[in-house]
Amino acid sequence: MLITLDIVILILMILAALWAVMTRSLLRSGIALALTSAILSVLMFKLNAPLAAVFELSVCTGLISVLFISTISLTQPLSYEEIIKHMKDRFRRFRYLPVIVILAGIGLSFVKVRPNLILPPPETETNVRNILWNFRSLDMVGQVIVLLCGVFGVVILFKERVKK
Amino acid sequence: MIPQAIQAFWPFGIFIFMLIVIGFYCILTTFNLIRALIGLELLLKAVTLLIVLAGYITNHSALTQALVITFIVVEVVVMTVAVGVVLGIRSHNNSLDLRKMKNIKG
């Protein structure tokens, strides 16, 4: 297995994801999620999908991280004894995760499955804008409906409750 | 292009599987609502990478880019609604701990 640039970037992404799960502070977890999105965007650019990479970078890394970090900043910090107890409990729960992941990775890389894959013929239309607006117009209608639904969700759910 | 693409498939496949395992482990063993949402985000990113990879192998990358763009829009709306629900729970319970929500049975 050659250590190419792709494999290095993939290992970095897995490390960022592991850091997002295993860290104690929620704020660092949100930042690690943004880092994972950024590395994913680089990967998508290498895999011949530049438009999707730009979209992912702007929307996921920017918007969702702003959403998460603004939510996290509303929580109260724990007291000191609770932090110590919480850390011991966390270590017991989460220590298996990197072990499982590395073992699964190494184990799978030795499995020699030959997927006899007959590939379909390459496509005839290579312009993404053309596909998106002309051939998949139903998806565009769906996107408009979903965004309107999101607007209603924000209006209904984010309004403060009137104190009884 | 084709034999090289199939050879690129297997390492990517292993790493996507590892990312899915991390996501599921995070949802199953966390006691914090927001960390469950972060695990969910990791699962959705793994699936995004899988769709782009499928486009790269079969040389249909324009179609898969259109699909991924649509999917990212839907993912943002789902996450917004989920964060709205979490904020509603927080305003009732005043904490984000899963153990304090006594009404979830299993």
Added chain:
Amino acid sequence: MFLLFILLPLFSLIVLNLPFRAMMKKAAFWWLLVLLALQVYLAIGYVFGFFGFDLNAPIYPLSFSLNVDNFGCVALLSTAVVLGAVLLAAKYIIKEEEKLFNFISLLFIILAGSNGLALTTDIFSLYIFIEITTVASFILISFDKEKLVLEAVFKYIILSAVATVLMLLSIALFLLVSGKTDFSAIHAVLINSPHSLIVMFATGVFICALFIKGGLMPFHGWLPDVYSSAPAPVSALLAGIITKLVGIFTLMRLLVSVVNFDNPIRQVILFVGALSVVAGALAAAGQSDFKRMLAYSSISQVGYIVLGLGAGNALGIMGALFHLFNHSVFKSSLFINSAAIELQAGTRDMNKLGGLSAKMPVTSTTCLISSLSTAGMPPLAGFWSKLIIVLALWASGNYGYAALAVIAGILTLAYFISMQRRVFFGNIKEEFAGIKEPGFGLLLPACLLSAITIGLGLVFPFCLKLLKF
């Protein structure tokens, strides 16, 4: 032309939310009723061949991948009926105008999403419309922002998103194999597929995702909590169309148009269907909360639909479609009755209620009719659909499953009669002595739905000749 089913609700929603809101709030309710009546007329007309012109003719230069066939018409019809009933019930139950206007706007979104789900021919567009319907249902369930509801919705969100991940995994594998996302293109590749490992894995994962979204055992964890704590008209909407269209109708489309429907898939579907029927009926018999019992009964009836699908012949599919429509009608009627009881008596606990039939005669009668239709009593509509499913199972050689369906039908009858006896018959308690019927707004949808049940049951043998199945 059928694109209008999706575009009209969308444009109505945009227009109604522009300024001049004072006039728009009154207009919204009546405009939605007009749209639903139009949808019922078109759906029935297409099935019986009333129209002279071809409704599938493309008008626009862009290409939309929509097609209507008989499956789609049943889904359109049941969507329109259930949404009409829920709209009438919501106008009575929700009193503030602002909240009612938000509710009706969300009903427009669910109408657009369900129509898109019924009419599309592309697997990724199917996923997009499933997500639209699901996200709108998240917002509708947490409309009142009570504590119990939000916790149930959080579990629903996580499980639904896990099902989404599984569904997209299998869509990516289908893309790898066939290169397009059209139903017919994938079907052509899957029929003669030499790479059977990837195809079997993708199909299995997709079917598991649909079982999670449809609430079948053993993936039903979110369903009783969500159904019992949602607000009353939203429970009727969920049980009536959303869970069934998103889970079971998609499964029907997948099995009939996309996947090679051979024996291993059939065995898995029969097993899960039988498990849902029996376990749902047993769990429903031991509940004391009215809405939780109706939730477990929903799991059981949806198991019947899946059993009909698993039979594998054309009779089974027809029985499954008919039972889908019937279940929409009678389950919505039962949930509207539970809303009436909760509004008037203040509690849902069946051990505390008793003897309500003297004070609420109309509610008691409609509840009795819907319960008997669920259990499969002739001459109501539920009898015909269950009979067709049992006959289809018998004709395809699954004698054990047919016997199981009949036994579970008897169990269904048992717990519904026990519920009826506990809640409506018997002696009335002192604290409920002063209650009376709810207003006209809640009685009208219940009566309409019961009338549809009785009418369809009486008319069904005659209209069997007219259908184009």
